[in-house]
Each structure stands twice: as C-alpha cells, then as structure tokens.
Amino acid sequence: MRLEYIRSFISVVNCKSFSVAAKQIFLSQPTISTHIKQLESELGVQLLVRSTKDVILSDAGVIFYPFAMRLLETESEALAQIHKNEMEIKGTVSIATSSVPGNYILPQFFAYSRQAYPDINYRISEGDSAEVLQSILHFETDIGIGSIRSNNDKCMCQPLAKDRIVLVTPNTEEYQNMKGKFPIDRLRQETYVLRESGSGTRFASESIERALNLDARPLKVALQVETSEMVKRGVEQGIGVAFISSLAIKDSVAQGKILKFEFPDIDTNRQLYLLYHKDRMMPLPVTSVIKILRQFCQNL
Structure with a gap:
C-alpha cells in the first residue's frame, strides 16, 4: 500500500472531487483515479461513491479513512522528529463552525492566531450545530465549534467558551x-x-x-x-x-x-464546544491551532 495512493484518497475525500483534489496535490486527474483504483483493488472494497454532485465515502471508506489519516500523520510526525530543529508550523487547518462562533469569534481569532502562526491557513465551512457534528463524524474537517454535544463516543466535545x-x-x-x-x-x-x-x-x-x-x-x-x-x-x-x-x-x-x-x-447560559474525531490523529498545525484557540477563548 503506497503512501501516494493514500494521499490521493485523502485529498479526494477532503475535496469531494477528483478534479479539485488533482489540482490541490499537483497531479493529473487520471493519475488520481488510478491511485484510487489501485488502492480499492488492494483492499478489495469500494472506498468512494461517485454521485452527480460530489464524491462521498462508502461504508468501507468510512472505516478505512481514520487509518489512512494515521498513516499520513505518522509520516508527518516522523519527518517532524527528524527535522525538529528546522520545523516550521505551517499548513491548512479546516474548521466547521456554527454561525455564532463563525461570525463573532473566529474573525478576531484569525487575526490573533496569525501573530503566532503566520504560515497556518484556514478552510472554513459554516452550518448549524447539527451539521458541524456530522462534518466531524464523517472526517470532513479537522475540528468543529458548535453548541450541541454529541452522544457518539467517536466525537470528542471539550468546553471552549x-x-x-x-x-x-x-x-x-x-x-x-x-x-x-x-x-x-x-x-x-x-x-x-x-x-x-x-x-x-x-x-x-x-x-x-x-x-x-x-x-x-x-x-x-x-x-x-x-x-x-x-x-x-x-x-x-x-x-x-x-x-x-x-x-x-x-x-x-x-x-x-x-x-x-x-x-x-x-x-x-450555554456552552460552546470544541469538537474533533477521536480516531483522528492531529498533525502539528491542528494541535497548535487548538492550543491557541483555547487560549484566545479564555479572554472572551
């Protein structure tokens, strides 16, 4: 199982599109398709379901996704340890947020966070709190912010503000x-x-x-x-x-x-929560954002 196949699979899931994923990781769309076919052939299952609108995980894909993430994150952690002294905290962090934190907390937080981590970029999706929970459970975003707790033991809910x-x-x-x-x-x-x-x-x-x-x-x-x-x-x-x-x-x-x-x-009173998937190992940019987000919200 080659890491480049895993990388293509993760990109397609995150982008919900073969063409967008190809642009994101600088490969051709046929190459991405070949990687996915090779991976599905090795595993003996269909990982992705293609619809007229987008690409979603199959039942087997939902099971495999956290393991695929762990493989890539383990690679990143190994490289980070090898090059620890040269390591810069940079990358893209995706956040799913309900409208209140999205409109009245995050804009100020982004300005605050850039002082510490100028090379971290953000990809934001907004929905109601129920939709935020679903995006976490389906591995669509790194972290979420909402006001509804989940009873699913895979979703970690930590008080934020x-x-x-x-x-x-x-x-x-x-x-x-x-x-x-x-x-x-x-x-x-x-x-x-x-x-x-x-x-x-x-x-x-x-x-x-x-x-x-x-x-x-x-x-x-x-x-x-x-x-x-x-x-x-x-x-x-x-x-x-x-x-x-x-x-x-x-x-x-x-x-x-x-x-x-x-x-x-x-x-x-009500509580706003920081949400993330229990099975998702967090790369350094995500853990850095979580730390500074908690720090920022203490002063609200």
Whole structure:
C-alpha cells in the first residue's frame, strides 16, 4: 500500500472531487483515479461513491479513512522528529463552525492566531450545530465549534467558551419604556424571529421558552432564518423579537439598533464546544491551532 495512493484518497475525500483534489496535490486527474483504483483493488472494497454532485465515502471508506489519516500523520510526525530543529508550523487547518462562533469569534481569532502562526491557513465551512457534528463524524474537517454535544463516543466535545441567550427587541419607545425589564406575561403576545431547527441557538432558546412557560402553545412566528445575523437584522427592521446569542448582538446594542433584555431568574447560559474525531490523529498545525484557540477563548 503506497503512501501516494493514500494521499490521493485523502485529498479526494477532503475535496469531494477528483478534479479539485488533482489540482490541490499537483497531479493529473487520471493519475488520481488510478491511485484510487489501485488502492480499492488492494483492499478489495469500494472506498468512494461517485454521485452527480460530489464524491462521498462508502461504508468501507468510512472505516478505512481514520487509518489512512494515521498513516499520513505518522509520516508527518516522523519527518517532524527528524527535522525538529528546522520545523516550521505551517499548513491548512479546516474548521466547521456554527454561525455564532463563525461570525463573532473566529474573525478576531484569525487575526490573533496569525501573530503566532503566520504560515497556518484556514478552510472554513459554516452550518448549524447539527451539521458541524456530522462534518466531524464523517472526517470532513479537522475540528468543529458548535453548541450541541454529541452522544457518539467517536466525537470528542471539550468546553471552549461560554455564551448567554438574551431577548432582543426593536429599539422603539414601547420597549424603551420597559427600562430593561421585560414583563414575563408580555412574552406570549410578541411576534418572533427564530433560528432554524438544528441550530444550537434554537435548541437553547427552546429550553428558555420552557423555563418561561412559553411552550404551552406555539409562539407567533413572523420569520424563521438560518443565521443569527439574519435574526438580528430582522429584529432591527421591526419584524419581531428574538432569543439570540449575546455574542451576536454586542455591536448592535452598543449602536442603539436593538434593545437587550435578560431574565436573571432562569439559567440562560450555554456552552460552546470544541469538537474533533477521536480516531483522528492531529498533525502539528491542528494541535497548535487548538492550543491557541483555547487560549484566545479564555479572554472572551
């Protein structure tokens, strides 16, 4: 089993495309295809399933992928030890993130991390917290950041940062007169802007709604959207009120575009998690990013 076959296989899985993988590792597409065929022939199984849209792992491919990664990572570790004094920390780290950390934590983190590791590049994919979990379990990204824990013992979930869910409203005289204290009995009368199902923010908001006894019958919903940024914009335009991450609304509150209300009698805190696959050995750039990301999030 040749390492160049393994390298081609990993590239196709990560890129979900033979042509893109060929460009990434500077080989021709026929060469990549030959490598995959040779590897599948040696193993006696089909590793990849080709569809009209992309390329995905077969059941056998899902089993083989972590072992393939270990082979390449063992090679990298061996070379790193041999050339330890010459080693520079560089490479590409892929991160799957839900919208709140993706929009309100990572941009500042990238600037922070470049001071220590200027030669590390990032590939970012954004989805809801459920999608982040799936990307980790299917080896699509190195690490993930989301607010939903997984019960799958293959997915490691480590606390990364604290967040808090708050209620936001348009900045109008009606809400200004509440002086920062929103009447609980008024909540049922409001029209809401909601995140989509699968979102960590939506999951946390539903827990708060239960604590405030708002789940007895459906809320009046004017708008359901896919990102916290769209929730915030909807509230700013007066479409409704919303439960949302406190990280997402700092600037809008400071600029007077919306008003923030908290409920001190119930627990509105939530945890953001760092996620990675248990079977994935982490190369030096990834472990370096994890270390400095934890350091950065301690100061949020």
